[in-house]
Amino acid sequence: MIVLESGAARLELAPEVGGAVVRFTVDGRDVMRPARPGATDALDTTNFPLVPFCNRIPDGRFVFEGREVVLPPNLGDHPHALHGQGWRRAWTVETAAAAEATLVYDHAPSDWPWAYRAEQRFELSETGLRITLSVTNAGDAPMPAGLGLHPYFPRRAGEVLTAPVDGVWMIDESVLPTTHHVGVWGADWAGGAAVEGYPGLIDHCYTGWSQRAVLTAPGQPDTTITASPECRWLHVYVPPGEDFYCVEPCASRPNPFGAGETGMVTLAPGQSRSIWMNITAG
Known part of the structure; x- marks a missing residue:
């Protein structure tokens, strides 16, 4: 366990569990969902990295520059490869100081x-957290790359999410994107909408995100998420009946090798790509 502190803020990291955050508090308040006790799966943590792609690749199959690639399932019996490799691997502590740490995965x-x-840099202030995620092509051939972050938040009573977006990707029964819907569908996040009260699963990628989202609840401090300009997609995950939800800044969308603009880029040998996310309390 790596512990960072800055004033009343405290951050705990578990490098061996997908390089994940396992708790982030300010003045003793859990700004993000704390990890389940003894968590050994990144899905049970507070935040984990999406590298070198975000969300699902249909059946793990894609073609890049004439090369066919087949990735194995990495989420139980779910057939689609998900979120890359970083979240399923142990990371190494490269540096750790009072309020900063760097984790790497080769x-x-x-x-x-x-x-x-892949590298994650954590910088803690008295009221917030900045995570910078980067990936560098360490091989001798061009490599596709997409990045994202997967923070979990406690679903507080009366919670409202405000996040300017301009559309949403609809999904099929296996949570793959199908068609792009322009404008509001379901919850109007752009205008501010309650997180509770929607039937079924929300596990959708929203387009045209402004790189800013605000989480509000009556009588409690706001939480503000901001992200780098590359994060043009916002994935919102609200599982029915749970006490948490996710608001995920992403620089690429689900089905990253599908048709149209997906946010994936090609890195030449030695070239890097990075994104950042700030989470501010109060």
């Missing part, structure tokens, strides 16, 4: 046939 070619180095 990927050797495997089912994902490109070598890369």
